[in-house]
Amino acid sequence: MSTESTPLSAEAPYFPAIPGEHPYIHFFGTRGSIPVSGPRFVRHGGNTSCVAIGVGENYFVIDAGSGIRDLGLQLLKDGPRKIHLFITHTHWDHIQGFPFFAPLFIPGYQVVIYGASGFGKDLKSIFRGQLDRDYFPVQFEDMRAKIDFQILETESVVLNDFKIEWESTHHPAATLGFKVTWKGRTMGYVSDNEFLPGFHGAPQWLDESSKIFAPHAKLIRFLRDVDLLVHEAQYTNQEYMSKVGWGHSSMSNACLLAKLTRAKRWIIPHHDPMHDDATLASKLNLTREVLSTLDHSIEVTHAFDDMIAYF
Ligand SMILES: [Zn+2]
Numbered sequence: 265m266s267t268e269s270t271p272l273s274a275e276a277p278y279f280p281a282i283p284g285e286h287p288y289i290h291f292f293g294t295r296g297s298i299p300v301s302g303p304r305f306v307r308h309g310g311n312t313s314c315v316a317i318g319v320g321e322n323y324f325v326i327d328a329g330s331g332i333r334d335l336g337l338q339l340l341k342d343g344p345r346k347i348h349l350f351i352t353h354t355h356w357d358h359i360q361g362f363p364f365f366a367p368l369f370i371p372g373y374q375v376v377i378y379g380a381s382g383f384g385k386d387l388k389s390i391f392r393g394q395l396d397r398d399y400f401p402v403q404f405e406d407m408r409a410k411i412d413f414q415i416l417e418t419e420s421v422v423l424n425d426f427k428i429e430w431e432s433t434h435h436p437a438a439t440l441g442f443k444v445t446w447k448g449r450t451m452g453y454v455s456d457n458e459f460l461p462g463f464h465g466a467p468q469w470l471d472e473s474s475k476i477f478a479p480h481a482k483l484i485r486f487l488r489d490v491d492l493l494v495h496e497a498q499y500t501n502q503e504y505m506s507k508v509g510w511g512h513s514s515m516s517n518a519c520l521l522a523k524l525t526r527a528k529r530w531i532i533p534h535h536d537p538m539h540d541d542a543t544l545a546s547k548l549n550l551t552r553e554v555l556s557t558l559d560h561s562i563e564v565t566h567a568f569d570d571m572i573a574y575f
Pocket residue numbers: 296297313355357358455456534
């Protein structure tokens with residue numbers, strides 16, 4: 265609390281305030297794999313991956329899942345501007361909202377799309393292919409905004425006071441996790457990552473020096489000590505038994521990663537389309553239990569569509 269907001273006596277009116285500004289992450293889509301809808305999904309929502317990160321009027325976007333449609337409609341209120349869109353990878357649930365992103369159709373908007381170089385096709389041809397006449401009525405060339413592509417190489421990107429860095433994750437495509445730093449505040453965003461592929465045991469029995477962590481050492485270092493970790497935990501441990509290699513973590517393996525990064529808080533996005541609100545509520549309860557077993561009871565919660573969290 266700032267000293268100005270602290271009254272001198274118990275009788276004086278008290279108006280608590282957090283000193284200074286804090287950046288936010290606004291979740292527009294928190295579902296993995298495919299959108300869902302219906303009464304069983306009302307609380308968490310059903311749009312696929314899209315978040316906006318910013319302070320005040322300065323913000324940028326990560327991923328173009330179906331949630332980006334809502335974001336686009338909100339953006340129209342402010343008039344033409346330059347929009348920076350980072351893509352973790354080009355699986356459907358991270359790009360399927362792109363053709364419905366309204367600013368793309370309006371002259372004056374400028375959209376810069378940042379992504380990894382991929383394993384074969386370049387980023388532009390993947391986005392262009394998605395708009396092929398076989399899949400969508402409007403072609404890339406018909407979009408009226410100025411669209412540019414930028415491949416993320418080894419250096420970071422700086423936008424206003426935000427520094428954006430990236431690291432590869434363990435996922436069946438060229439996939440990036442991002443770290444965002446703003447005036448010393450940090451957030452790690454890793455939507456798709458299979459931590460400890462094939463490991464089904466109890467994580468409390470693993471020694472921190474175990475060789476099993478070697479393939480993940482760079483990502484753990486990258487995320488170390490972030491103020492807020494946004495990382496998936498898509499499968500229950502039972503589901504993970506039959507989903508090794510699908511690119512997503514079991515709940516308990518994700519808990520161990522949260523501990524190893526020493527993140528201060530954890531928000532879990534990218535919910536499985538099979539998990540309705542009741543399933544997610546009990547899964548979160550179990551996640552807290554596993555963190556406690558690991559002696560790492562940090563604040564953890566599930567992301568939901570339209571959630572805003574500060575870091
Ligand atoms: Zn995904």
